[in-house]
Amino acid sequence: MFTRGFIGRNRRNTPRPLPPGQYLETGFPVLSAGPTPHTNLDTWSFRIEAEAKILSEWSWNEFVNLTLHDLETDIHCVTKWSKLDTRWRGVMIDTLLENSRIHPKGSHVMAFCDGGYTTNLPLADLVHGKAMVAIEFDGQPLEAQHGGPARLLVPHLYFWKSAKWLRGLRIIAEDTPGFWERYGYHMYGDPWQEQRYSGD
């Protein structure tokens, strides 16, 4: 689903260009703006909202029983590390929208999280196989420090858009800055265009 043309099935370990200004990282750095929240799975839920209305809501059990997809992809952090061939498993945003029979009117989404972090994205960047809510990394439940139990994964944008401890998506009519975007990060954040800060 995410293979890039010629790379095909031999993608793993194939040398390939990194986005401009990035270096290769083999560890997995942790970048969090605040403390790691620990939410009880009994009270966890995932919501899709619009105009202050809850359009859809899943408990943890309902969520993990949705169709799960595997995704192997590169990730690019605005602090300049890139990590290749990371392996994730989770629920595609397409699956969430299909299951809730939502035909969203808004053009954008605000991802919201335990701990209060938010980030804004065009809805078009979350659908057609481009993004998931990941619950596993490298075959294991997603560690809390990396966003477990569930995080957004939008690998074609800088990694600050991949909100950890994700609790839902709010569909919004107009693009509005999230947490880092209010501090001057780019509204869109395409690593290949080096859209790090507003004005890039």
Ligand SMILES: Nc1nc2c(c(=O)[nH]1)N[C@H]1C(S)=C(S)[C@@H](COP(=O)(O)O)O[C@H]1N2
């Ligand atoms: N909820 C939440 N999500 C977040 C962040 C955060 O501080 N809080 N940091 C973002 C940033 S800047 C990056 S680079 C990645 C880091 O993810 P990692 O800690 O798993 O490497 O998470 C993003 N998602």
Ligand SMILES: [Mo]
């Ligand atoms: Mo980041």
